[in-house]
Every structure is written in C-alpha cells, then in structure tokens.
Amino acid sequence: MPYEWSPPAIGTETQRLDMWPHRSLPRRGFAGFMLATCLMFSIPLFALVGTVVLWGLLPFLAGAVVLMWWALERSYASGNMHEALIIDAQEVLLTRTNPGGEVQKWDCNAYWAQAQIYPSGGPVKHYITLRGAGREVEVGAFLSEDERKALYGELRGALKLARERG
Incomplete structure (x- = not known):
C-alpha cells in the first residue's frame, strides 16, 4: 500500500x-520501456537504411520517443507528493x-x-x-x-x- x-x-x-x-511504473521499468520502444521503432528502419525514406521517418520516430520520455517524466514529477x-x-x-x-x-x-x-x-x-x-x-x-x-x-x-x- x-x-x-x-x-x-x-x-x-x-x-x-x-x-x-x-507509482505503477518504477524507474527500472521506465528504463526498460524506453529501451523496448527504441528497439521496436528501429526494427522497421533497418529495411530503410540507405534510402531517402529513412531520413523522412527518422525525425517523427525520434520525436515520438522524446515526447514519450517527456510525458513519463512529467508523470513522475507530479507523483513527488x-x-x-x-x-x-x-x-x-x-x-x-x-x-x-x-x-x-x-x-x-x-x-x-x-x-x-x-x-x-x-x-x-x-x-x-x-x-x-x-x-x-x-x-x-x-x-x-x-x-x-x-x-x-x-x-x-x-x-x-x-x-x-x-
């Protein structure tokens, strides 16, 4: 409790x-979640290595990871009560x-x-x-x-x- x-x-x-x-997601779980997310985002990118499409998708995928990181950090900050x-x-x-x-x-x-x-x-x-x-x-x-x-x-x-x- x-x-x-x-x-x-x-x-x-x-x-x-x-x-x-x-806190339903401890810090260790947060690190594992972010690692798994980055790995899952990178798997489809391997097929696009050397193409122009890679550079078109990369900023959006990186932005999604950064926004997810920011949102979870805000959640942790609001839980510091x-x-x-x-x-x-x-x-x-x-x-x-x-x-x-x-x-x-x-x-x-x-x-x-x-x-x-x-x-x-x-x-x-x-x-x-x-x-x-x-x-x-x-x-x-x-x-x-x-x-x-x-x-x-x-x-x-x-x-x-x-x-x-x-």
Whole structure:
C-alpha cells in the first residue's frame, strides 16, 4: 500500500503515518520501456537504411520517443507528493509536501481531532478529512478507494488511542 504506519520510537507513544501516490511504473521499468520502444521503432528502419525514406521517418520516430520520455517524466514529477501525519497524546500534525516542493501544515489538539469520511460528494469517493482547530483538511486523496476505506478505520483507531493516552 502507498501508506505506512511507523512503529513508535522506544519510550514514546507517537504514531506516524506516511502516505505517497502509487507509482505503477518504477524507474527500472521506465528504463526498460524506453529501451523496448527504441528497439521496436528501429526494427522497421533497418529495411530503410540507405534510402531517402529513412531520413523522412527518422525525425517523427525520434520525436515520438522524446515526447514519450517527456510525458513519463512529467508523470513522475507530479507523483513527488508526500503526506506525513504525526499523532501523539497532545497534538495531531499533518504535513503535505506538494509536487512543486511547497509544504502545507495543519495541526490541532489530539483531543479535538476527528476523522471524517464522505462516501460521496467529495472530489473522490470515500473522501477522508481531518477536522479540528476550526479547519477541515483532506488526507490521502491520491490513495485508491479501497486504500482510503482501510485507512479511515486505522486513522479513527489511532486518534482514539491518542485521546485515551492524553
């Protein structure tokens, strides 16, 4: 799953949740895909070696490879997102690092923090938010629907545990 609860450090009761978007094509797969694409594009060109037609097709095939490379790199850049949720007996802190590098933070007293799920009506199905300190912020909107459903139960349990300790 593209989220992970870290075990509390020895002597603390702080819980940490890290979330990131799912990457279906890892970097190694990207390199293999680009290599296979170049090879598949070059096979028909062998029959055209020494002809004028080769020079007519080559710019279009090279352009297709460059555009594919650019599109996949943009996809990787948009996936450079991370959310970290730290829950202890006193405070809940959510830090979101967006693809452009800007950081957004939200915090509130752990006693007042509430997890909400909206099965419909949000930007995505089973939209999860945290409410407290007069604000409501989204959590893990980039996760899949099943992952958000599972996360909601875990998040409610973690907040309940923090309230009991506080």
